[in-house]
Every structure is written in C-alpha cells, then in structure tokens.
Amino acid sequence: MKKIIFSAVAVLVLGFMSACGGDDNTIEIGTQTYTDPKLMAHIVEGLIEDQTEYEVNITKDISASPQLITSIDQEELDIATLYSGEVYNNHFDEDEVEYSTDTEKTLTQAQQLFNEHFDFKWYDSLGFQNKxxxxxxxxxxxxxxxxxxxxxxxxxxxxxxxxxxxxxxxxxxxxxxxxxxxxxxxxxxxxxxxxxxxxxxxxxxxxxxxxxxxxxxxxxxxxxxLEDDKNFFPPYSASLVTRNNLLEDDPQIDEILSSLVGTIDEETMTQLIYEVDINERDEQEVAQEYLQEQGLIE
Amino acid sequence: MEVLMDYIEFWQERYPSILEYTWQHLFVSLVSVILGAVLAIPLGIYLTRIKSKAIKNITFNVTNIFQTIPTIALLALMIPLLGIGMKPAIVALFLYSLLPLLRNTFAGIQSVDPEVIESAKGIGYSPIQRLMQIEIPLAFPYIMSGLRITTVYIISWATIAAVIGAGGLGGMVIAGLGFNDKFLIFTGTIMAVIMALIADFLMGILEKKVAYK
Amino acid sequence: MIRLEGVEKVYEDGFQALKDINLEFKEGEINVLIGPSGCGKTTTMKMLNKLIDFTNGNIFINDKDISTIDAIDLRRTIGYVIQHIGLFPHMTIYNNVAAVPKLLKWDKERIDKRVNELLNMVGLDPETYANRFPSELSGGQQQRIGVIRALAAEPSIILMDEPFSALDPISREQLQDELLRLQKEINKTIVFVTHDMDEALKIADQIILMKDGVVEQKGSPEEILRSPASDFVKDFIGQDRLQQGNAIPVVDEVMSKEFVSIEEKQSVTDAIDLMKDKQIDSLMVLSNSHQVTGKLSLYDVINQTEQMVAEVMKPFEQNIESGASLSAALHLIKKHDLNELPVVDQDQQFIGIITRKSLIHVMSKSYSLVGNEGK
CATH class of the missing domain: 3.40.190.120 (Osmoprotection protein (prox); domain 2)
Structure with a gap:
C-alpha cells in the first residue's frame, strides 16, 4: 500500500532532482515501482560503492518506464534496469521498429535503436525476463x-x-x-x-x-x-541501461555493469523478490546478502 | 498538421473507449457529489439548529480531517475495507466532498439576517415553514456555490481513482504514461478539464437562476 | 383589548427582567411602551405574541388567556413590524405582503385583492411595485411594506418594535403621520415600542414609561407631561418637553366659575325674569343637590311659560375632568359641536364651565401676547 503513496511522491522527487542533480561524484539510479529493478539497483549500488569512489543515489517508484528513459537522456539519472519490450513503446517511428515476439530480435532492436537515438548502452540480458x-x-x-x-x-x-x-x-x-x-x-x-x-x-x-x-x-x-499458445506476449528481457558518455568518462562502471550480464536467472530473481514482497525484508539487505553469497563483495 | 491528422485518427479508432472512460469518470464524480450533498446539506442545516458547540466542532473537525488526507492515501485506506474498483473510489471522493458542502450550507444558513428570521417567526411561520420558505431559499446561493466548487474538485480528484481500478479518465493518463502514448495522456487530461469546465458552467447557470436579486 | 396581570419575567441566570407588570391596552388605541434600553419594553411586547415567554402572571387577549393559544396560531392573528423591517429579500413585494394570508391559506383572488388594497393604502402603485424586490425600494417604502404586511391578514392587534427608528427624520415623520392617518381607517389596537419621546408624544393614546422592568408611569401624553410621577420620568421626558407641556393650558385655567343659574324646580317664567334682569340669553340649571345638570337658553323658553325649567332645559351630555388638557376639551367640543362643556372634579362634582366665551377670552390673552412680541 505504501508503494502507491511513494509513486506519487516520486513524481515530485523527480522534479527536485532536475534542480539539484548533477553531482559529479554521485551515480543516480532510477527504478520503477516493482521489486526486480529495485533489487538490481541495490546490487549495482553495492558493487559500485565497493569498487569505486562513487556515491550511489537510488530514486525508486518512478511510475513509468518512459519517464526513466527521459531522465537518463537528460542526465538526471544514470543507470536503470529496463526490459527489451520497451522498444515497442512509441519511442521510435513505426517504420524503424519491427514488432516481434522473438527474444533475440527484440533485444537486438532495443540495443540498436536506443544506441542510435538516445546514445544509450543497452547491455545484454541479466538472465531473466519479467514479461x-x-x-x-x-x-x-x-x-x-x-x-x-x-x-x-x-x-x-x-x-x-x-x-x-x-x-x-x-x-x-x-x-x-x-x-x-x-x-x-x-x-x-x-x-x-x-x-x-x-x-x-x-x-x-x-x-x-x-x-x-x-x-x-x-x-x-x-x-x-497459462501457456501463451499463440505466442502473443513479447519478451521483456531485463537489461541494465546507461548512457555511453558515462562509460567513456569512467570505464570502471562499464566493467561492473558488464559483469552482471547473464548472472541472474528467473528462479533466482523470483526468490529474491519473494524475500522482499512476501517476507517483507529490506531491499538493500536482500541485495547485500545476494552479493555476499555470490562472493562479489566481502 | 500531421500530428492533428494522427490525433483525429486516434479519436476515430478509440472513441468508444474514450467515451467509456469519460462515462466512468462522470459516474464516479456525480455519485460521490450527490451522496455528499444528500448527507452534508441536511447535516449542515442540522448543525445550525443545535446549540452544542462540541457537536459542531467534532463534525467540522472530522470532515476537515478527511479533507487533509492525501487523495492517494485515502484511496489506499479504502481498499482493505471496500476492495478495489469504483466503490472505494466513490466512498473516498464522497468523504472529500463533505467539508466544502457542509461548510457552505452552514455558512449559508448562518448568513440569513436574524431580523428576517425574527420577523418570519413573529408573523407566524412554523419552524419548518421558516426553514423551507425563508432560510433555505436565502442560503441557496451559498449551497449552490459549495456544490459547484465541490463538483469541480471531485472531477479533478477522480482522475487519481484510476490507480485503484475505478477507471475513469485517470486510467487513460496512467496508461499513456505507462507506454509513452502522448495522445492518451493528452486526451485523458483534456477530457477531465472539459468535464470540469462544463460542470462549472452548467452549475453557474443554475446558480444564477435560483439567486434572487 | 389586551390585559397583563402581574406579569413577571425571570431569566435562568436569575435576572428579573420584568416585575409585576399590570397593563391594559384598549381597543383602537395606540399604546406606546417607552423607556431606556434594558427597561423591558421590548420584552413586554414580545410576550404578547409569545416570542418571549413569561414566568409569572397572566396575559389576556380579548379575555382569552394566551397561554391556552398555540404560539404559531396566535402570531398569525397579530400583526408584527420589526425595527429593521425584516422583509424577506428573496420574495417580491407581493409575496412579502401576502405572507400571512398565504400561511392562512386564503384563496388567490382574495390575496390579490387584499395586496392591491394595502399597497394603494400606503400610496404605492401595485402595478409598479408588486413584482419588485425589497432591495429595489427606498427605506421608507420598505417600512411601509413592513407595516402593510402586518396588516395583511386583518389582525385586530399590531405590534410594532421601534419600526421607524432606522429611518431618516423626514421619512420617520412621514410614516408617523401615515400611521395616524391609517389608524383612523383601520382602528387597530397597536402596541408600539420606541425610545423616542417625541414619537411617543405624537402618536400615543397611552404612554407606558418603563424602567428596570417596572412601569414607572402610564397615562395619556398630556397627563405624563403635566404631572410626571417621578424624577426619572421628568429626566426622561426632558426639560424642554416639560415646559412645552406646561404651555398647554388645562381646562381649569379656561373654565368660568361665574355664571347665572336657576334651579330645576323653578318655573320658566322665573327664568325669563332672571334673563331680563341680568341681560343674558342663557342660564345654567342646578339640580336639587346643586349640581349643574343642563342649560336653559332663551330659545327654549319662548312660548313655554306654563312649563317648569326641568321640562324644557337641555341637559349636558358631556363633561370633562379637572386637570385634563385644553386640547382634550377642544376635541370634545368639536366632536359634539358644543357651546358649553362642564368641568367636574374626581367625584363628578360640578366645579365650573367652559363656554365659547371663556375660550375666546383665554385664546385672545395668549395670542395677543405673541402678537405683541411680534411687533
């Protein structure tokens, strides 16, 4: 229930950020209202703060993915977890995008088009879909x-x-x-x-x-x-997304983000989300625990 | 120009669903305001009839508290009690409508010149005749403007009710935000604005009609 | 007629607003309740239509105890005019005037007729004014409407609570005059509250002067001016008005005690002899107990020589009490077209007579004085 309130507040917070963001030593991560991008945000936070000098700030509960994309584009946010199906969300002209339910094709299109039009680095899948x-x-x-x-x-x-x-x-x-x-x-x-x-x-x-x-x-x-027997639903492979210019400034970030590609499957993610949503544990704590179990941090 | 053509096409394609969102919105708003009026107007009148300051204070404070709860929070509070959909939305908006309606009705009746009441009493109006023929007609402009303001507010607040499944024009806005469809966002917003303006306009006419010189 | 017997009002906090009020308001008279604020005058009036209830005593209207009458029914039979007019701002003039008849469920035709009649009575053209709203009328016009609204259902009693006090002096004078003119036509029992002594003196038949919930003095304007009962009354009336009051002569100053009389049992012949002897054309007639009972004039005795005085004399039908104002005497003389008016004391004993001659004598005295000053 709190989440509903937060999502309203988040809209306000976004406004604030555009006013006071842009601190060079802070990496800004944004998430939507659901739990998997929040966990990913904390996993990335844990790695960045462990391995670099950067501070990480996470803005949660942004109500819709297009807002995340706009914010990254305007450099108010730096990193987010997005899904390959996003490519079909009216960001591009109809003749540039070819609608498909094929996992590979969808991801490739997202990587290409967001790179061309937004100068984004759209990493390969983290290993799970949230479709x-x-x-x-x-x-x-x-x-x-x-x-x-x-x-x-x-x-x-x-x-x-x-x-x-x-x-x-x-x-x-x-x-x-x-x-x-x-x-x-x-x-x-x-x-x-x-x-x-x-x-x-x-x-x-x-x-x-x-x-x-x-x-x-x-x-x-x-x-x-239920089985999608008509193969109707498009894939929503989760990937980390950031701006190319950020990576050029600091290759360390690219290393960290790349290291996560293909490391979390659906079962693992569901388990992590279960800890948060059902067992009501803190997102950061769960993420921290995961990183420790994987031996990624001390 | 192209945008305009696209937008016309959007309407041609979507008008049945736009109308349905609009109808849901109108329904939720009107039912809330009507229920609010049915409770708050008689209650406002009743409060002018009693001496007890305590009851007055309690009533105003309680309705005032409803008013200060953020819309989204009040909607969220309704869900465990009433589930999802239109019901909790109507109840929440109904609670919002109480204070402005109550306040205006109370102020309207209180505003009636005591001399007028004294003379009505003195020439033999019974209490109920006094209320119906003197006090309510004289308070009517206040009551109407309360109803008008409340209706406009409620139409605006009803957009947020979409998050709990009440539908309405807020649903179009949220859907539009969700997958970057500017036409949906624009249409949901503009329809809510138009609805509020029309309601304001119609009730303004009614208000003028019933007002004495 | 309204009668208050031993009426008292004690509020819950123990404050006694009225103490042992005994009053009588005669039918067709204007009774003015006056006094400083807080004296209980308005309270007294509002008890009559049960806007305020009383603690002890009884109030009778036409001999009916008002405690047995339903308040709302009672109010519909008593006209009520309040200080700030209290017209209903959302109703037309027509509907304002028709308010009580409508409450009494008169039929439309009767109401129409009555409203027109009343508007005409106060000089407001029904066609022009009936459909206007109160705010479109001047203050004076509004109060006229207030007055005729009170008259609409033909009540025999009208209560007026400082009805003209909010008006400018000119409108106030006009409305007072109009009220006096109307009263001649409608002849209602009016109870009128005011704090303005000039207004009271002008319109009252009876003035009731109150102070601290007690009646200090009641009586006609002349009585109060002539013999104020206490220093309070004197103060309240004010020196200017008291002198004015003294300038009005009383009948005692005008009456003549010197007249030629004859006894009832004497013969007409004796009377003729006496007239011849004294060179006069009329005689006062005395009864056995030496009361003046009538008058015998020369015309009465012509060709009646066989008769006794008692048989041909013209008995007096009017008299006036000692101490009454000259204006009261003049009023009687004019009303009954009299040549003489006997003056009697409290025991109805004859003490003198006002004749046209004695009147002219007094008038010429005071007016020649004024005339001299003028030169």
Whole structure:
C-alpha cells in the first residue's frame, strides 16, 4: 500500500532532482515501482560503492518506464534496469521498429535503436525476463483443465480481469491486440496498481490477471501462469541501461555493469523478490546478502 | 498538421473507449457529489439548529480531517475495507466532498439576517415553514456555490481513482504514461478539464437562476 | 383589548427582567411602551405574541388567556413590524405582503385583492411595485411594506418594535403621520415600542414609561407631561418637553366659575325674569343637590311659560375632568359641536364651565401676547 503513496511522491522527487542533480561524484539510479529493478539497483549500488569512489543515489517508484528513459537522456539519472519490450513503446517511428515476439530480435532492436537515438548502452540480458503473463487461480485451472490461454475462452465471459495501468491501452501487446490474437474478451477489465491486482485476486474480486513472470505472488497465491499458445506476449528481457558518455568518462562502471550480464536467472530473481514482497525484508539487505553469497563483495 | 491528422485518427479508432472512460469518470464524480450533498446539506442545516458547540466542532473537525488526507492515501485506506474498483473510489471522493458542502450550507444558513428570521417567526411561520420558505431559499446561493466548487474538485480528484481500478479518465493518463502514448495522456487530461469546465458552467447557470436579486 | 396581570419575567441566570407588570391596552388605541434600553419594553411586547415567554402572571387577549393559544396560531392573528423591517429579500413585494394570508391559506383572488388594497393604502402603485424586490425600494417604502404586511391578514392587534427608528427624520415623520392617518381607517389596537419621546408624544393614546422592568408611569401624553410621577420620568421626558407641556393650558385655567343659574324646580317664567334682569340669553340649571345638570337658553323658553325649567332645559351630555388638557376639551367640543362643556372634579362634582366665551377670552390673552412680541 505504501508503494502507491511513494509513486506519487516520486513524481515530485523527480522534479527536485532536475534542480539539484548533477553531482559529479554521485551515480543516480532510477527504478520503477516493482521489486526486480529495485533489487538490481541495490546490487549495482553495492558493487559500485565497493569498487569505486562513487556515491550511489537510488530514486525508486518512478511510475513509468518512459519517464526513466527521459531522465537518463537528460542526465538526471544514470543507470536503470529496463526490459527489451520497451522498444515497442512509441519511442521510435513505426517504420524503424519491427514488432516481434522473438527474444533475440527484440533485444537486438532495443540495443540498436536506443544506441542510435538516445546514445544509450543497452547491455545484454541479466538472465531473466519479467514479461506479461496471463495467470488464474490454480484451483480453477485444475478444475476446468486449463493449460493454455486459449483454454480460457469458454469461461472468459464470466471472468473478471485485472491488469496494470497501461496494459488495457498498449497497442502491440495490449488488451486490444490480445482480443484480436485470441479472439475473446473478459466480462470486465480494469486497470490498477500491480499490488492491488494481486490483492484483487486474494479478496476474490478478480479471476484473471496479467501477472509479471517473476512475481513471487504467483507462488504465494497459488496462481497458474497459462501457456501463451499463440505466442502473443513479447519478451521483456531485463537489461541494465546507461548512457555511453558515462562509460567513456569512467570505464570502471562499464566493467561492473558488464559483469552482471547473464548472472541472474528467473528462479533466482523470483526468490529474491519473494524475500522482499512476501517476507517483507529490506531491499538493500536482500541485495547485500545476494552479493555476499555470490562472493562479489566481502 | 500531421500530428492533428494522427490525433483525429486516434479519436476515430478509440472513441468508444474514450467515451467509456469519460462515462466512468462522470459516474464516479456525480455519485460521490450527490451522496455528499444528500448527507452534508441536511447535516449542515442540522448543525445550525443545535446549540452544542462540541457537536459542531467534532463534525467540522472530522470532515476537515478527511479533507487533509492525501487523495492517494485515502484511496489506499479504502481498499482493505471496500476492495478495489469504483466503490472505494466513490466512498473516498464522497468523504472529500463533505467539508466544502457542509461548510457552505452552514455558512449559508448562518448568513440569513436574524431580523428576517425574527420577523418570519413573529408573523407566524412554523419552524419548518421558516426553514423551507425563508432560510433555505436565502442560503441557496451559498449551497449552490459549495456544490459547484465541490463538483469541480471531485472531477479533478477522480482522475487519481484510476490507480485503484475505478477507471475513469485517470486510467487513460496512467496508461499513456505507462507506454509513452502522448495522445492518451493528452486526451485523458483534456477530457477531465472539459468535464470540469462544463460542470462549472452548467452549475453557474443554475446558480444564477435560483439567486434572487 | 389586551390585559397583563402581574406579569413577571425571570431569566435562568436569575435576572428579573420584568416585575409585576399590570397593563391594559384598549381597543383602537395606540399604546406606546417607552423607556431606556434594558427597561423591558421590548420584552413586554414580545410576550404578547409569545416570542418571549413569561414566568409569572397572566396575559389576556380579548379575555382569552394566551397561554391556552398555540404560539404559531396566535402570531398569525397579530400583526408584527420589526425595527429593521425584516422583509424577506428573496420574495417580491407581493409575496412579502401576502405572507400571512398565504400561511392562512386564503384563496388567490382574495390575496390579490387584499395586496392591491394595502399597497394603494400606503400610496404605492401595485402595478409598479408588486413584482419588485425589497432591495429595489427606498427605506421608507420598505417600512411601509413592513407595516402593510402586518396588516395583511386583518389582525385586530399590531405590534410594532421601534419600526421607524432606522429611518431618516423626514421619512420617520412621514410614516408617523401615515400611521395616524391609517389608524383612523383601520382602528387597530397597536402596541408600539420606541425610545423616542417625541414619537411617543405624537402618536400615543397611552404612554407606558418603563424602567428596570417596572412601569414607572402610564397615562395619556398630556397627563405624563403635566404631572410626571417621578424624577426619572421628568429626566426622561426632558426639560424642554416639560415646559412645552406646561404651555398647554388645562381646562381649569379656561373654565368660568361665574355664571347665572336657576334651579330645576323653578318655573320658566322665573327664568325669563332672571334673563331680563341680568341681560343674558342663557342660564345654567342646578339640580336639587346643586349640581349643574343642563342649560336653559332663551330659545327654549319662548312660548313655554306654563312649563317648569326641568321640562324644557337641555341637559349636558358631556363633561370633562379637572386637570385634563385644553386640547382634550377642544376635541370634545368639536366632536359634539358644543357651546358649553362642564368641568367636574374626581367625584363628578360640578366645579365650573367652559363656554365659547371663556375660550375666546383665554385664546385672545395668549395670542395677543405673541402678537405683541411680534411687533
């Protein structure tokens, strides 16, 4: 619940940062409202502060990824964790981007286009995806023998559907396109904060949700992620992103960020998120613990 | 020019969903204000009828506290009680509407010249006739302007209710922010502005109509 | 008629606002309650329509105890005009005047007729004014509306709480004159509160002067001016007005004690002889107990020589008490077209007579004085 309040506050904080940011000895990391980029921010923080002279400042709960991109571009932020599917979010002209659900192709496009247009360094995947999935309660799935999204069709007319604030309106991979791809719609579809989406399932106000693939609530609430049998959802491979000019100034940062590529798989990340979201532990503490376990810091 | 063409196309494509967002917004706002008026106006009148300072203070302080809770926090507080969707949004906005409505109604009735009340009493108006025929008509401009201000505020505040699944024009703005769609952000914002202006305008007309010279 | 018997008002904090008030307001009279602020005059008035309740005593309106009448019903039968007019600002003049008739559920036609009649009565053209709002009228016009609103349902009693005090002096004079003129037409029992002694002297039939919740003095303006009951009353009236009061002669100063009389039981012939002897054309007639009972004039005795005086004399039907003002005497003389007016003492014993001759004598004395000064 606090997160909702924070996201409003974060908008204000962003405004402040543009006024007082730009300290040469500070690396600014920004995160969205969910937990995996927050954990990544603390992992990067731990490494940078361990291996360099830099201070790290983390701004959390920025409500949408386009705001992160703008902030990095304007040098208010330096580093963020972004997802390859971001490339389809209206940043580029339609004729430059080719919509695809192929993991490799999507990542390559993101790396190329953000490099060309924003002068960003978009690293290879950290090793996990955090993509949209369609999830229902396991009990319901078992009772009705539902394995794939297509299997939902007979029941869709009675199912209450919840998703995040933007999915309803997303063009390529949103609800509209979903209806075209799968040929059915739900009884009632509403957009809300991600945390509330899970609360909605728990309090039996929602039947179907767009869970993010690493969310530990999938386990906690005993949800079943349905197979995307029409290969509809695009990949959202997580990568660290920064500006090229920052790396030119300090190759040390590039070393640190590169070292993380391919090191965290989905299972690991889900476990870390579980510690934070379900066991209510501090994000920084969990990140620190991870780094120690991996022997990356003392 | 190209942008304008694109925007027209956006409307052609999206107008059913834009209208639905608009309708949700209007519905949540109006229901909140109507419920607020149904409670706050009679309560405001009642407060002018009682002597107890304590009850007055408590009522004003409680409604004042509702007013000072940040919108997003009040919405969040509603969820454990009422779940997600329109219900908690309506309740939260209803709580917001109470203070301005209560205050204006109270001030309106209090503003009636005591001499006018004395003479109404003296020539034989019963208490209820006095209220209905003298005090409420004289307080009406105050009550109406309270209703007008509150409606405009509530329409504006209702945009934030989208975070708890109440839909409305805030939903368009949040979705637009989420994947960088400026048309969505712009449309959600401008529709909310237009709705507030229309409400203000219509109630302004009504206010003038019922006001005496 | 309104009667207050032993009325007292004690507030919860123990403050006694009124002590043993005994008053009578006669029908068709203007009764003015006056006194310094806090004297209880307004409280006394507001008890009459139950805006304020009283602690002890009884109030009767037309012999009915008002404690047995519902307050709202009572108020609808009593006109009420307050100081700051208290017109309803959101209602037209028509609706203001029609307020009480509407409460009494008169039919529309009757209300229309009554409103027109009342507006005309105070010289406001109904076509021009009926649909205006109070704020579009001058202060004087507004108070006229306030007065006719009180009259609308034809109450026999009207309470007026300092109705003209907020007006400028000219409008105030006009409205006082208008009230006196109206009162001749409508003949209501009016209870009028004021703190303005000039106003009281001008309009009152009865003045009730109050102080600290007690009636200090009550009586006609003349009585109060002539014989103030206490130093307080004197102070309140003020030296200027008291001198003015003294300048008005009382009947005792005007009456003549020298007249030729004849007894009832004597014959007309005796009377003729007496007239011839004294070279006069009329005689006063005395009863057995030496009371003047009438007058015998030369016209009465012509060709009536066989009769006794008692049979042809013209008995007096009016008299006036000693101490009454000359204006009161003049009023009676004018009203009944009299040639003579007997003056009696408190026991109705004859003490003198005002004749046209004695009046002219007094008048010529005071006016020749003024005339001399003029030269």
């Amino acid at each position: 949209y999935t369609i999830a229902i309660e396991n009990e319901f799935a078992e009772a009705n023998n539902i394995e794939t999204i297509s299997d939902l069709e007979p029941y869709a007319g009675e199912l209450r559907f919840g998703t995040d604030g933007s999915w309803l309106e997303r063009s390529n991979d949103g609800y509209r396109a979903f209806q075209e791809a799968y040929g059915f719609e739900f009884a009632d579809a509403r957009g809300l904060q991600i945390e509330l989406m899970y609360e909605g399932v728990e309090s039996d106000e929602l039947d179907v949700i767009t869970a993010y693939s690493v969310d530990p609530q999938i386990l906690e609430l005993d949800l079943k992620v």
